[in-house]
Amino acid sequence: MAAEATVKQESHSASMWKGGKSPFNVSWGKMMMWFFLVSDAFTFSSLILAYGTMRHRFAEVWPKANDVFTHFPFYDGHIPLAYVALMTFILIMSSVTMVLAVDAGHRRDNKGVALWMILTIVGGFMFLGSQAWEWYHFIHGTPAGAYIMPNGDVYKVAENAYHLHHLNPPHDALVSPLHQVISDKAVIADIKSKAEHIHGANLTRNEYGNPLFADFFFFITGFHGFHVFSGVIINIIIFLNVLAGVYARRGHYEHIEKTGLYWHFVDLVWVFVFTFFYLV
Amino acid sequence: MADHKNHPHGYYTGDIHNQFVEEHHDPNSKKAIWRTFWILLFITIFEVAIAFAPLSHGLLVTIFIVLTIVKAYFIIAYFMHLKHEEKGFGYTIILPFMLIVYFIGMLITEGNYIGMMGSIFK
Known part of the structure; x- marks a missing residue:
């Protein structure tokens, strides 16, 4: 058995990659x-x-x-x-x-x-x-979603902008694409009238x-x-x-x-x- | 091709492999596997933990990238056994990625530049 294995191994190694040995001693x-x-x-x-x-x-x-x-x-x-x-x-x-x-x-x-x-x-x-x-x-x-303007600007709802929560924005505030809180009611109403309300991506x-x-x-x-x-x-x-x-x-x-x-x-x-x- | 016909067990790779295994098989391999697991887990938990630490953004990004490379090293070296292959083989695999580092430098610079131009010429 052992002899057979040796013979087999020799005949194999002679043909490895046709070059006789494997580069880097790693299999093909x-x-x-x-x-x-x-x-x-x-x-x-x-x-x-x-x-x-x-x-x-x-x-x-x-x-x-x-x-x-x-x-x-x-x-x-x-x-x-x-x-x-x-x-x-x-x-x-x-x-x-x-x-x-x-x-x-x-x-x-x-x-x-x-x-x-x-x-x-x-x-x-x-x-x-x-x-x-x-x-x-x-x-x-999210259930609250976001408001997308015709030019593609996305105004998020403040409750979804977690990284601004330390500012305690008012409940109905929006967040501009540049991460600014918008709490002026007239501006919010204006954005909401022009924008489309979307959910998800x-x-x-x-x-x-x-x-x-x-x-x-x-x-x-x-x-x-x-x-x-x-x-x-x-x-x-x-x-x-x-x-x-x-x-x-x-x-x-x-x-x-x-x-x-x-x-x-x-x-x-x-x-x-x-x-x-x-x-x- | 003729070799395939002569040897019903397929290819000649098996024998090299067995040789390799018999010479190098480490009785402590299980220990090394679990050690790698704990290292990867610990790094991941550490990353999540410091994500909210009051550190500057630049410092955090640097820490995260360094730790990512450390994790990649442990996966490649121990899980993929590259550390136990011939050194030359390891270099063959790893060195091409040095060019990627150069490419990252170029493209991030380019991205910043286009962004800057975009905000100047609105």
Whole structure:
């Protein structure tokens, strides 16, 4: 058995890449997965860069994330960042279960791999569900809504401008695109007569301010969410293969490592989305 | 291509991989995984906690970007095992992103400039 393995290994190594050895002592599949991830990271970088450029272009009228993403399930109040921190936690947790699956694969522990893979899949679905919930609230907006002028200027209702709450604006006050409180009743009535009352955000209009904010939000988190979705599908395929004993028969679990690389990459991108969309 | 036919188990990658695993498999790997998890969790909680601290916006942004890069390092080095690959391979993956840093500098400057011109020439 041992002799057979040695022979097999020699005949393999002679043909590796047809050059006799693997560059960097890393397998072909893993290296190509890394190269794909590099190119995918460039795609995400360019999206986030475009976001950053437009954000600086419209710096003074850009919505404040803490005014936009303030909901939390089963809680009827304003807690910014908590929900997205929870989503981050879910994704980090599913990264941990993924890396534990890889670790179990190194020990050739088929049951362990199956267990950690199914937990990773559950984590992926939890994240996708959280994202759907987030999108639902962003699209439907607040009950109070906002007033959009024919030229596109968005006047928010003061109760939704949390970052100005320390000024104690009057209940019926509006907030201008430049974050100024308007409490003059005549001016408010004038704006309300000319403007249209809107709720939530779509690709052309955004209750929270500049529509580009909504466009980038939908595109970047959507693109990331699609990556998570494809990751979950790939994980399910790999999980079924594990149950069928494909990798146990093959003698190694390198496929788990490759899907693991993709899954961690999805987590990595989220770390950047979290910073540039929600924190900064 | 002929190799695929000769070896029903597919490709030649498996053997390199097994060699690699047998030589380098670390019995403390689980410990390292959980340590990385706690670091990532702690950084995230810290970020959320200081988001509302009375610090200047510029300082907060700097802290957040530095911590994001720290988190990215831990994910790439330990979850994606890049730290355990050959050093040259790590450089191949990481170095191209240095150009992105340059690109960020250019585009943010450009964005600020267009915005400034927009507010001068209304």
